[in-house]
Amino acid sequence: MATETTGTASACVGPDGSAIGMPQLCADWMPNQIFWLLIALIAIYLVLSRVALPRIATVLAERQGAITNDIAAAEDLKTKAAEAEEAYNKALSDARAQAQDIIAKNKAEMQAELDKAIAKADAEIAAKSAESEKAISEIRASAVESVEAVAKDTAGSIVAALGGQADDVTISAAVDAQLKG
Amino acid sequence: MATEAEGGGLVFHPMDQFIVKPVFGDGAVGMFTFTNMALWLLLAVVCVIALMVLGTSKRATVPSRIQSVAELAYGFIYKMVEDVTGKDAVKYFPYIFTLFMFIVFSNFLALIPTSFSPTSHIAVTAVLGFGVFIAVTVLGFVKNGAGFLGLFWVASAPLALRPILAIIELISYFVRPVSHSIRLAGNIMAGHAVLKVFAGFAAITAVAPLSILGITAIFALEVLVGFIQAYVFTILTCVYLKDALHPSH
Secondary structure, three states, X not given: OXXXXXXXXXXXXXXXXXXXXXXXXXXXXXXXXXXXXXXXXXXXXXXXXXXXXXXXXXXXXXXXXHHHHHHHHHHHHHHHHHHHHHHHHHHHXXXXXXHHHHHHHHHHHHHXXXXXXXXXXXXXXXXXXXXXXXXXXXXXXXXXXXXXXXXXXXXXXXXHHOOOOOOHHHHHHHHHHHHHO | OOEEOOOOOOEEOOOHHHOOOEOOOOOOOOOOOOEHHHHHHHHHHHHHHHHHHHOOOOXXXXXXXXXXXXXXXXXXXXXXXXXXHOHXXXXXHHHHHHHHHHHHHHHHHOOOOOOXXXXXXXXXXXXXXXXXXXXXXXXXXHHHHXXXXXXXXXXXXXXXXXXXXXXXXXXXXXXXXXHXXXXXXXXXXXXXXXXXXXXXXXXXXXXXXXXXXXXHHHHHHHHHHHHHHHHHHHHHHHHHHHHHHOOOO
């Protein structure tokens, strides 16, 4: 660094090119230093205040805006999802209720039909059994009549065979009394 | 300052690195000569533009690395102004940010070997320090009128003590720009001079490893100091500005 050959550069630099005292205190250089410093400061200030700082402020504001928007959108989607879930649950419970309804209705219909069929069958059975009853009672009546006739005939025959003499009226009265008895 | 070391012919020129000289030719340094200091100031300006303008040119919502650094610097100083000085001081943010960017880049560029460190010069830091001092004082009187003098009249102290305190406050107020500027220049100058001294010892083979280790350690320390001094200068500017805007204690 100490390669300067001239001592004419400044009173603050010795003939061998090294500093005399503190270079910081060399008044010869100060106007130059202040001049270039002010140039540099003004340049930095202009660049920063005109270009860089507004730009960064915009970028930061935009980012903040984007973040706020995204959070709002996420919130929106979340509520939408919750709504969709609610709707789905509602549809599900509705469908369940409907199914329950349909099952109950079908059951009731089936029951009604069954009841009707049972009633019809009962009625038919009742009619049939009444008919049978009637037929049986007829048969029984005819059987009783036949028995009476056979008994009377047999009684008359027996009486005759035994050598008795009996008229029909007496015999039938006797048989009737016996049958009731 | 050529310091002959004891015996071994060691020659230290720790202050030579601060010599201002023309980049082109050997002439005297006039007012407008393009000097090595002007060159490194220009490089600082270029670096600021590269970081803050070119780095943010994409205006990306998802920032690139360099854009995040720019945004980080912006947020760091913006928050400092807001927290220390108050929300009404945000309009002075560009000035404070200019100071911070200039000092931090000058300090870091000065750590490049064979570079020149503008912030080690009293002429530079005094302009910065007195600039802040004058701006803050003028602003204080413009904003508060004579009420700005209330800064020196400690109303919470007993009446008998107030004149004495006023004198102390007044002296401390006028010492501010001096300490403000010498703190920065002194730190940077001392650090660089120490680096040079350690480098001088590397000429002795036996001590060279130790010397290089020392340079490494001091260099790391200087990186830290470079940032911290920029931070300190900026936050003190904010504190002084707060005094001007709200002079009541």
